[in-house]
Amino acid sequence: MGLLMTLLVVGAVLVVLAVILAARAGGMGRTPSASSKQRSASAPPSPLPAKQLPQGQVRFSTAETERQQRLREQEEAASVHPSHVPGGIPESLPIKLKGYFFSKSELAFFQTLEGALPQGFRVFPNVRLNDLFLITAPPHQRQGTYARLRDKHVDFLIVALPDFRPVCAIELDGASHDQPQQQYRDAVKDVAFRSAGLPLLRLRAESNHTRQSVQKLLEGYVRQRTVA
Numbered sequence: 001m002g003l004l005m006t007l008l009v010v011g012a013v014l015v016v017l018a019v020i021l022a023a024r025a026g027g028m029g030r031t032p033s034a035s036s037k038q039r040s041a042s043a044p045p046s047p048l049p050a051k052q053l054p055q056g057q058v059r060f061s062t063a064e065t066e067r068q069q070r071l072r073e074q075e076e077a078a079s080v081h082p083s084h085v086p087g088g089i090p091e092s093l094p095i096k097l098k099g100y101f102f103s104k105s106e107l108a109f110f111q112t113l114e115g116a117l118p119q120g121f122r123v124f125p126n127v128r129l130n131d132l133f134l135i136t137a138p139p140h141q142r143q144g145t146y147a148r149l150r151d152k153h154v155d156f157l158i159v160a161l162p163d164f165r166p167v168c169a170i171e172l173d174g175a176s177h178d179q180p181q182q183q184y185r186d187a188v189k190d191v192a193f194r195s196a197g198l199p200l201l202r203l204r205a206e207s208n209h210t211r212q213s214v215q216k217l218l219e220g221y222v223r224q225r226t227v228a
Contacts, residue, residue: 101125105205106155109172113156116214120161121222127157129189132166133196148188154200158222166198168221174205 102110102125113123129149135142156170171189176182193200199221203209 103174105174106172109203109205109209110156112209112211112214113158113170116211116218117158118222121167122159122161122164124157124159125155126153127169128153129192132157132198133192149192152185152189152192154189154193158218160222168199168201168218169193171200171202172205173202 100107106125110123110125117123129152130146132154133149135145135149137145154169155172157166158168158170159165160167171186173186190200201217201221203217
């Protein structure tokens with residue numbers, strides 16, 4: 001009799017458990033209630049990951065959007081020619097060859113200067129100061145000196161053969177050298193040549209320069225030499 005009661009109790013418990021499990025399973029398959037729908041509608045939709053966006057669309061942050069825009073603008077600005085070589089260098093630039101290398105006054109003086117130089121000397125026009133001078137400042141101070149020499153040249157450099165040693169330089173000053181900005185640049189040149197110990201001779205472009213006058217000017221700087 002006791003065994004029969006035990007079996008009945010166990011059976012009843014199993015039936016109750018089965019009913020509870022069935023009720024839970026049915027609740028998972030039911031549609032959401034009106035209250036749950038309202039809660040879902042009021043909550044903001046979670047952002048879709050980039051891979052779930054429609055094809056061809058990618059979601060960027062504001063900073064990333066601005067970066068992409070800058071890159072597009074740089075690419076458009078670099079499109080000088082439709083065809084490019086590797087490395088982003090265009091095949092052509094908007095430039096053309098000048099019809100002259102000297103001004104008329106510079107050409108006339110260059111020819112006179114060449115005729116006035118004795119054997120063993122040569123003249124080079126338009127020499128950059130950065131090609132003529134070595135900067136001796138410590139590494140952390142070189143940038144300032146380099147900036148002062150940058151974009152500056154001397155009109156004529158006279159060198160002694162056979163080692164092409166610089167002996168003096170000549171500046172042909174025209175009307176533009178009377179302007180304050182050009183006078184400042186000229187003062188920087190004067191300091192550079194004085195610091196390097198190389199004489200810089202200044203002549204007015206509008207003056208009449210002859211072979212004899214130039215030879216007299218160069219006395220003490222160039223003398224007749226025999227070149228092997």
